[in-house]
Amino acid sequence: MLARNPETRYQRWQRFVRGLVYGRDVNREVKAKARIGLAILAFATVYLVIAGRLVLFALVHDEHSARRGSGQDAVATARPDILDRRGKILATDIKGPSLYGEPRKIIDVDEAVELLTAVLPDLDANEVRERLSSKRGFVWLKREITPQQQRDIHRLGIPGIGFLTENRRIYPNGPVVSHALGFVNIDNQGIAGIEKWIDTRGLADLHLAGFATDRLQKPVEMSIDLRVQHAMREELAAAREKFKAKAAAGIVSDVRTGEIVAMVSEPDFDPNNPKEANDPTRINRLTTGVFEMGSTFKALTLAMALDSGKAGLNTTYDARTSLRYGRFNINDTHPLHRFITLSEVFTYSSNIGAARVALSMGVDAHKAFLKKLGQLDRLRTELPESAEPIVPKRWGELNTITIAFGHGLSVAPLQAVMGINAVVNGGYLVPPTFIKRSQDEAMKLATKVVSTATSDRMRYLMRLNAEKGTARKADVPGYYIGGKTGTAEKVVNGRYSKKQVLNSFTAILPADDPRYLVLIMLDEPQPLPETHGFITSGWNAVPAGGKVIERIAPLLGVAPRFDLPPADQLILGLTSSIKANR
Amino acid sequence: MSMRILNALIIGVLVLAASYVYKIKFESTQRVERAAKLRTEIRREQDTIAVLRAKLAQLEAPGRVQALAQRHLPLQPLTPQQFRSFDHLPERPPETVAPLPDRIGDLIDEGVGRVPVTSPMGGR
Numbered sequence: 182m183l184a185r186n187p188e189t190r191y192q193r194w195q196r197f198v199r200g201l202v203y204g205r206d207v208n209r210e211v212k213a214k215a216r217i218g219l220a221i222l223a224f225a226t227v228y229l230v231i232a233g234r235l236v237l238f239a240l241v242h243d244e245h246s247a248r249r250g251s252g253q254d255a256v257a258t259a260r261p262d263i264l265d266r267r268g269k270i271l272a273t274d275i276k277g278p279s280l281y282g283e284p285r286k287i288i289d290v291d292e293a294v295e296l297l298t299a300v301l302p303d304l305d306a307n308e309v310r311e312r313l314s315s316k317r318g319f320v321w322l323k324r325e326i327t328p329q330q331q332r333d334i335h336r337l338g339i340p341g342i343g344f345l346t347e348n349r350r351i352y353p354n355g356p357v358v359s360h361a362l363g364f365v366n367i368d369n370q371g372i373a374g375i376e377k378w379i380d381t382r383g384l385a386d387l388h389l390a391g392f393a394t395d396r397l398q399k400p401v402e403m404s405i406d407l408r409v410q411h412a413m414r415e416e417l418a419a420a421r422e423k424f425k426a427k428a429a430a431g432i433v434s435d436v437r438t439g440e441i442v443a444m445v446s447e448p449d450f451d452p453n454n455p456k457e458a459n460d461p462t463r464i465n466r467l468t469t470g471v472f473e474m475g476s477t478f479k480a481l482t483l484a485m486a487l488d489s490g491k492a493g494l495n496t497t498y499d500a501r502t503s504l505r506y507g508r509f510n511i512n513d514t515h516p517l518h519r520f521i522t523l524s525e526v527f528t529y530s531s532n533i534g535a536a537r538v539a540l541s542m543g544v545d546a547h548k549a550f551l552k553k554l555g556q557l558d559r560l561r562t563e564l565p566e567s568a569e570p571i572v573p574k575r576w577g578e579l580n581t582i583t584i585a586f587g588h589g590l591s592v593a594p595l596q597a598v599m600g601i602n603a604v605v606n607g608g609y610l611v612p613p614t615f616i617k618r619s620q621d622e623a624m625k626l627a628t629k630v631v632s633t634a635t636s637d638r639m640r641y642l643m644r645l646n647a648e649k650g651t652a653r654k655a656d657v658p659g660y661y662i663g664g665k666t667g668t669a670e671k672v673v674n675g676r677y678s679k680k681q682v683l684n685s686f687t688a689i690l691p692a693d694d695p696r697y698l699v700l701i702m703l704d705e706p707q708p709l710p711e712t713h714g715f716i717t718s719g720w721n722a723v724p725a726g727g728k729v730i731e732r733i734a735p736l737l738g739v740a741p742r743f744d745l746p747p748a749d750q751l752i753l754g755l756t757s758s759i760k761a762n763r
Numbered sequence: 764m765s766m767r768i769l770n771a772l773i774i775g776v777l778v779l780a781a782s783y784v785y786k787i788k789f790e791s792t793q794r795v796e797r798a799a800k801l802r803t804e805i806r807r808e809q810d811t812i813a814v815l816r817a818k819l820a821q822l823e824a825p826g827r828v829q830a831l832a833q834r835h836l837p838l839q840p841l842t843p844q845q846f847r848s849f850d851h852l853p854e855r856p857p858e859t860v861a862p863l864p865d866r867i868g869d870l871i872d873e874g875v876g877r878v879p880v881t882s883p884m885g886g887r
Contacts, residue, residue, distance in 0.1 A: 239788070270820035276810045353820035411825035659843030732840070741843035 259348045260369055261379065261398035263362065265407040266442070266617050271362055272352050272376070272452075274369070278331040278344040280322040284313050286341030293339045297322065300333045324367055325349050350376075356451040357411050360465035361403065361444050361564065361615055364452040373458065375403060375615055378563040402617040404440035409433055412732040414445045417701070420725035421447050424706035429725075430466045432595065432700045433733060436602045436689065438623040439611035441595075442697065442737070466702065469566045471591035475669030476718075477601070477685050478587030479535045480639065483527055484604045485550040486538045488635040494642075495522050498537040506579055511536055514717070527642045528650030530666065532586040539585035540578065547581045553630050554600040555610060556592050563615045568593050587669060588677075594685070598700050601665075601687055605643065605695050608636045637752060644692035644748035651719045655688060655727035659741030660734050663692030663748075664726070666718035671705070681705050684718035686726040690739055693751050697737055701726040 263272040280301075287293055290313045298306045301323060312320040324347065326334075331344055350365045352358075363374015371377040379401060413431050421429035433443040446465045450457035457463060464470060486492040497520040504511040513531050526534030539547050551557055559569045571591040573580045583589035595613055603610040609627035631639075643663030647656045652664035667685040670677040684703045689695040703722050712720035734741070745751055821827070832838060 269823075270816060273813060273817050273820070275814050275817050351817045353817055354824045354826070357824070357826065408825055411829075415826075415829075657843060659846075731843070734843070735841055735846065740848060741846045743844075 259398065260350065260365070260371075260376075262400040263375060263379075264400050264402050265358075265405050265410075266402065266440075267406060267408075268402075269407045270353055271358050271403065271405070271407065272350060274348040275351055276346050277325050277349045278328065279324045279347045280326055280331075280334065281343055281345055282313050282320050282322050283341045283343070284315050284317055284320060287313055288340055290314055293342065296337045296339055297334065297342070300330060300337065301326070352452045354407065354411075355453060356449050357414055358405055358407065359449040359452050359458075360446050360467075361405055361441070362452055363564070364455040364458060366455075372455075373566065374452075374564055375401065377565045381565075404435075404438075404442060404615055404617050405444070406442045406736065408736045409733045410443040410445065412736065413443045413729055414447070414449075416725065416729045416732060417445050417447050420701075420703065420721070420728070424703060424709065424721045424725075426703040426706040426721075428462070428466055428702075428704040430594065430700075430702040430704075431729065432467055432598050432698075433737075434598050434602060434613060434698045434700075436606040436695045436698050437611075438618050438620050439599070439602065439613045439626075440618050440623075441613055441615050443733070444595075444615075465564075465566060466704070467594045468560075468562065468564055469568050469593070471568045471571055471593050472683055472702075473588050473591050473669045473672075474594070474597050474685060475587040475667035475683065476530045476532075476535075477597060477665055477667035477687050478584065478590070479527060479530065480601055480604060480643070480665050480687070481551065481554060481556070482535050482539050482547075482585045483523060483642065484631055484635055484639050485542055485547065486523065487638050488550075488631040489542060489546065492523055492538065492541070494524050494638060497522050498526060498534045498541075500526075500531055500533045500537075504533045504536050504582070506582055509579065509582075511582060524642060524645060527665070528646050530651055535585040536582040539581045544576060544578055544581045547584070548576055551584070551590070553610075554603060555612075556590070556596060556600055560593055560596045560599065560613075562595070562613055570596065587667060594700060594702060598687075598698060601689075602698055603630050604639045605636060605663075605689050605698070607633050640689065640692050640695065641748050641752040643689055644752060647688075647692070648747055651717075652686065652688070652723055654719060654723045655686065655730065657727050657731045657734070659743055660730060660739060661691035661693060661742065661745055661751075662688050662727075662730060663690075663695075664688035664723070666723055668716075668718045680716070682716055684716070684722040686718055686722040688726050688730060690730060690734060691742070692748065693745075696739060699726060699730055699733075701729060 260272075260274055262270060262274070265271055280297075282293070284290075290310060293313060294306055294310045297309060298304050304323060309322060312322065322342070334342065335344075348369050350369055352362065352364075361374055363371060363376040363378075365371050365376050371380040413433060417429040417431050420426070428447060430446040431443070432441060432445075434441055444465075444467055446467055448460075448463050450460070450463045452458075466472075486496075487494075500513065500517050500521045501519060503513070503516070511532050513529070513533055515529060517525070517529060517531065521529065521531060521534050523534075523538065525531065526538060542550075548557075557570060557572050559567055561567055570593065573584075573589060580589050599610065599613050602613075608629050608631040609624070610630045611623050611627045640663060643652075643665060644661070645663075646652045646666075647662050647664050651666040652662070655664055656662055665687045667687070669683045669685070670679060671681040671683055672678070673681055682705065684706055686699075686701045688699045688701075690697055690699070701722050703718075703725065706716055706721040708714040708716050746754075
């Protein structure tokens with residue numbers, strides 16, 4: 182009894198527990214088998230998961246490490262280089278470190294601020310403290326620091342402070358090509374000039390998609406020639422200083438392709454320091470300003486008359502007295518008091534003559550011709566900045582009279598350049614461009630606006646003006662320059678001022694077969710003793726233009742030729758069509 | 764018995780396969796690391812090239828070159844009269860004096876055959 186008792190107690194206990202766990206009437210053999218099967222399945226699943234993960238690790242491992250390498254990489258967009266037409270760099274990217282902070286990881290904000298401002302004295306301590314105290318995960322502290330500063334900060338060993346390598350835009354030539362190039366913001370996005378054009382062509386989308394970190398993008402080749410641009414800028418700066426002008430501007434344009442080889446608008450700015458560009462006196466006067474171009478427009482008036490076939494070079498116009506229209510009186514600077522020929526209208530720059538030429542064609546023809554030459558619509562180029570011409574709302578006879586000699590219609594100078602290009606290059610209107618373009622491409626875009634014969638005669642007139650007319654001071658021997666001067670009186674307090682003028686000089690070289698057109702503009706030049714107190718274009722813009730041409734012609738590859746016959750033989754002798762007409 | 768041999772064989776093959784896969788994996792890891800290293804190096808080189816190109820462009824900026832030339836060279840700006848095409852080049856004037864004996868030239872001619880050079884001594 183005593184021996185059995187504990188055993189039975191134990192067995193009873195056992196049975197009780199088993200009854201609790203398994204239930205009372207269960208076949209435990211079957212149950213055990215099923216359970217083993219379940220255990221096998223569970224272990225097999227675990228091992229399968231482990232095996233699967235291993236395979237996945239092996240597969241994605243490479244991508245993972247590559248991403249780790251590029252984590253430090255550029256945040257700001259990589260931009261394509263911008264080259265001039267000869268392959269010189271106008272804008273390029275270099276990489277530099279930028280400083281950031283992760284406020285959540287920073288232990289002692291005050292210490293961090295103190296240490297950082299010691300290395301970077303130009304850092305605003307309050308702003309940094311505010312940024313580091315914020316709850317954000319990531320804040321920029323300073324963009325574009327030097328490698329030396331990076332080393333110093335790295336040595337401080339502040340937790341939660343790090344560096345990212347960013348692309349930074351560099352303009353090695355500083356202010357030389359400012360307006361055409363434009364500039365970028367701190368995130369390397371173009372906000373003006375060709376830089377903005379690059380963005381609108383799809384770079385911005387690339388950047389958003391995160392693909393624009395590659396520096397192997399195709400460079401953009403501009404039509405600008407850096408040497409010509411530099412020479413022109415220097416001569417214009419000298420002229421601006423000499424004549425104490427408010428501004429000076431100039432364009433060199435390839436008359437056959439419409440390419441802008443140089444474009445300067447003084448005062449300009451340094452694209453490395455874009456803050457300067459906000460100054461309103463530094464705007465690009467050639468595309469964003471509109472001006473009454475003055476006598477330069479007579480070239481278009483005469484081209485219209487010649488192209489209509491109703492007038493020839495020897496058609497005469499009445500310039501005996503000043504032209505009265507209502508209460509307005511049109512005068513000439515050098516009145517001739519006689520009938521003058523069409524050629525004389527040009528060489529003496531007669532306002533009366535030009536007005537009579539335009540009147541003889543009629544208002545509608547005049548308007549239609551200027552429309553055809555693109556003078557009445559906004560000119561759009563690659564540059565995002567452009568200005569709408571100011572066209573009179575009601576265009577009557579008086580408007581035609583004044584517009585004939587370049588008053589009463591304000592256009593962007595680049596627009597006038599396009600028009601005159603068309604008149605002298607054989608009659609093809611080619612939209613101007615800042616991107617390199619071949620002559621074939623240009624011809625595809627061109628529209629014929631005046632006849633070849635008209636163009637020949639216009640070149641003759643331009644050359645005649647350099648031989649006998651107002652452009653004599655620019656006749657650099659050897660380059661056979663032709664040109665037209667313009668002195669536009671500026672409107673001050675609603676009246677045309679005699680003292681404040683906008684002078685321009687448009688030159689073509691060589692006049693017998695033009696390759697380049699040069700436009701020089703001086704805003705409010707002052708009289709000098711050596712100009713005998715005159716402020717007309719012939720005394721300032723023309724000599725400045727001569728100097729520019731003398732410097733840039735060799736760079737443009739225009740070979741000097743001497744002992745050429747005068748215009749009537751060389752240019753008019755060339756075309757039989759004109760001889761028949763005369 | 765035959766089952767046992769088969770099992771032994773399979774185990775052997777498994778071990779071999781495993782070691783082979785390990786070797787391949789090891790090598791590929793090494794190569795990937797090398798590729799990553801080279802890529803970093805290439806990127807660094809590209810960055811250096813970009814910096815050097817920017818520096819070069821700064822150094823050869825026309826304004827800088829002009830300032831240096833004006834300071835250090837006695838050169839004047841070119842005038843149009845200084846350009847001449849080859850058509851305008853005058854003919855070489857006829858020799859008025861018999862050329863001096865050109866011993867070195869003769870030696871060359873003897874050795875190599877006649878060489879069409881104009882010696883600086885030839886003129887006078």
